[in-house]
Amino acid sequence: LPWPLLTVLGTAAVTAGELVTGLIVNRDYTVWDYRAQPLQFRGQICLGYSLLWMPLSLFAMWLYGWTERKMP
Helix, strand or coil: CCHHHHHHHHHHHHHHHHHHHHHHHCCCCCCCCCCCCCCEECCCEEHHHHHHHHHHHHHHHHHHHHHHHHCC
8 A cells, every 4th residue: 555545544543543542541531631622522532633643653654664674
């Protein structure tokens, strides 16, 4: 898959994981609280922070490729 699509898929996967974890663990909003942020969903995820996962996804893909090339 092309890297832009992988970046979007990685971002979506992390955001989905954050939502599921938040709905289970963060019911009383003691771990994180996005209710005051724009474009949030139930205070567990918001678009602004989800977009921050994009550069991290790119870095993770680069690191994976680098590690794969360095390891025999």
